[in-house]
Amino acid sequence: MSEPTIEVHLAPEQLDESLREDARVGLTASPKWLPPKWFYDARGSELFDRITRLPEYYPTRTERELLRASAARIAEESSAQILVELGSGSSEKTRLLLDALTAHGTLERYVPQDVSVAALDAAVHQLAEEFPTLTVHGIVSDFTDTLHSLPRGGRRMIAFLGGTLGNLVPEERAQFLASVAEVLEPGEQLLLGVGLVTDPAVMLPAYDDAEGVTAQFNLNVLSVLNNRLGANFDPSRFRHLALWDEVDDWIEMRLEAIEPVTVTLPALDLEVSFDAGEEMRTEISAKFRVEGICKELGEAGFGSDRVWTDPDERFALILADR
Ligand code: AVJ
Numbered sequence: 001m002s003e004p005t006i007e008v009h010l011a012p013e014q015l016d017e018s019l020r021e022d023a024r025v026g027l028t029a030s031p032k033w034l035p036p037k038w039f040y041d042a043r044g045s046e047l048f049d050r051i052t053r054l055p056e057y058y059p060t061r062t063e064r065e066l067l068r069a070s071a072a073r074i075a076e077e078s079s080a081q082i083l084v085e086l087g088s089g090s091s092e093k094t095r096l097l098l099d100a101l102t103a104h105g106t107l108e109r110y111v112p113q114d115v116s117v118a119a120l121d122a123a124v125h126q127l128a129e130e131f132p133t134l135t136v137h138g139i140v141s142d143f144t145d146t147l148h149s150l151p152r153g154g155r156r157m158i159a160f161l162g163g164t165l166g167n168l169v170p171e172e173r174a175q176f177l178a179s180v181a182e183v184l185e186p187g188e189q190l191l192l193g194v195g196l197v198t199d200p201a202v203m204l205p206a207y208d209d210a211e212g213v214t215a216q217f218n219l220n221v222l223s224v225l226n227n228r229l230g231a232n233f234d235p236s237r238f239r240h241l242a243l244w245d246e247v248d249d250w251i252e253m254r255l256e257a258i259e260p261v262t263v264t265l266p267a268l269d270l271e272v273s274f275d276a277g278e279e280m281r282t283e284i285s286a287k288f289r290v291e292g293i294c295k296e297l298g299e300a301g302f303g304s305d306r307v308w309t310d311p312d313e314r315f316a317l318i319l320a321d322r
Contacts (some may be wrong), residue, residue, distance in 0.1 A: 002128070002135060003128070004124035004127070004136040004137065004138065005124075005136075005137050006120065006121060006124060006137075006138040006140060007137065007138070007139050007140070008140040009139060009140060009141035009142075009145060009149065010115070010141050010142065016267075018142075019224075019228055019229065020229065020267055020268055022034065022035050023225060023231075023265065024268050024270065026280075027270070027272045028270070031278075031279065031280065031281065032272075032274075032278070032280040032281070033280060033281040033282070034221055034281070036167050036253075036282060036284075037142065037167075038224050038225075039217060039218075039221050039282075039283070040116040041116070041118075041220070041223075041224050041227070041228075042116075042118040043220055043223070044116075044217060044220045044221070044224065045089065045090075045116045045118055047213060047216055047220060048089070049089075049090055050213050051213055051214055051217060052092075054206075054209045054213060054214075056205040056206050056208075056209045057209065057214075058202065058206055058314055058315075059162065059163050059195050059206065059314070059315055060093070060162070062310045062312075062314050062315040063093060063161060063162065063163075063193045063315050063317065064093045064096070065310065066193075066309070066310060066316075067096040067097060067161075068096055070308045070317060071096045071097055071099065071100035071101075072100050072103075072104075074097065074100065074191060075097075075100040075101045075103070075104035076104060077189075077319060078101075078155075078157045079106045079155060080107060080155055080156060080157035080188075080189070081106050081107060081108045081154030081155045081156070082108065082109045082110075082153070082154045082155065082156045083097065083098070083101060083109070083110050083156075083159060084112075084113065084146075084150060084156060084157070084159070085110070085111070085112045085113065085159045085160075085161070086113050086143040086146060086158060086160045086164070087115075087143050087160065087161075087162065087164040088112030088113060088119075088120065088123060088138075089114055089116070089123070089162070090119055090122070090123055091112050091123040091127055093161060094110075094127075094159070095127075095130070097159065098110060098127070098130075098134070102133060102134065107134065108134065108135060108154060109134060109135045110127060110134050110135070110136050110137075111137050111139060111151050112124065112136075112138050112139070113138070113139040113140075113141055113143060113146045114139075114140065115140070115141070115142060115143075117140050120138045120140055121138070123138070124136050124137075124138040143160070144172075144176060147179050147180060148183075150183050156184065156185075156189075157188065157189045157191055158184065158188075158189070158190050158191070159190075159191040160180075160190065160191070161191070161192075161193035162193055163193060163194050163195040163285065163315070165177075165194055166194065166195060166250065166284070166285045166286035166288075167283065167284065168286070169284065170248075170286075173286070173296070174296065174299070174300065177296060177297060177300035177301075177302075178300045178301060180300070181300045181301030181302050181322060182301065184322035186322055187322065188322045189319055189321055189322060190297075190318075190319075190320045190322070191317070191318070191319050191320075192293075192317070192318045192319075192320060193315065193316070193317050193318075194287075194288045194293055194315070194316055194318070195285070195288065195314065195315055196288055196309065196314055196315060196316055197249055197287040197288065197289055198312070198313065198314045200244040200246075202314065203244055203251055203287065204244055206251075207242035207251050207253060208241075208242040212240075214242070214253075215239075215240035218253050218255060218282055218283075219235040219238060219255065221255075222255070223235060225265070229265050229266070229267040230267050231263055231264065231265045231266075231267075232263055232264055233261075233263050234261070237257060237258050237259055237261050238255040238256060238257055238261075239256045239258050240253070240254075240255065240256075241254040241255070241256050241279065242254075245284075248284075248286070249286060249287050250285060250286040250287065251283075251284070251285040251286075251287070252283070252284050253282050253283040253284075253285070254281050255280050255282055256277065256278070256279045256280075257275065257277065257279075258276070259276050260273065260274065261273065262274075290307055290309065290316055293316070293318065294307070297318070297320045301322070302320040302321065302322060303320075303321045304320075304321050305319060305320040305321065306319045
């Protein structure tokens, strides 16, 4: 086994600067909002991990079953030598792909990327041990920035799983897919996992579970602002909300101020007030229709694609050829 390596594109100062910028923009906007990437400090990553095991949170297990069923076929069709995984998190489902691609005999390198140093560090060490024939090289960055410094020197497949594409608003999404298409060479591929539009009675509990883990995950972003920016949010004065926006086809998570709240953010030299009942958007999680996402991929510059869905059509795995 060769020692795994980690490359940090986001220096801590850069991360702090971009958090300050996001917090300043979002907390002074009306309505207020925060980008979902700040959920994932060590505690946030751990809470997300717990979410993926909740009975209500079907996306992870549905995608895992789809991967199990299709990995061998994906390996055959891609013959990838380098697997780049954007937003890899704990890389838990990736094992199925790594198994299939190593069995197929082509894979040489696995390059997971994530914003969470903690999640990535644990994942690369474990995977390097489990897959001794692979070079494992982690990249800590924002997935939208990773594309500029994509590894070269072999046939690549970019995996973007878990439905994380849904965190982008449509314009960002179009831009992101177009830049993925642009950095790939003909013959290389994108493997995309996206949640599909389904019954709100199924989707909503996935984002508002009975045990309240998602609520803790959502509220944790306030602790991130406290810890990193010296803010004084009292999470107990906020309430987790999840709603389905049927016009935009996305789940929206919000934090609602239960009573009037004033918060100081010394790092930003800023004071912000929430009215009682005021809601702040903390995440969108867009859901797709198969025809719609295939059309978006085509417009972004991808050629043909293969689609796998579960019998309930709640999730899709799409292998798009450049
Ligand atoms: C990691 C962005 C795919 O949108 O389902 C889980 C994050 N938010 N529960 C998702 C999340 C609330 C998750 N993604």
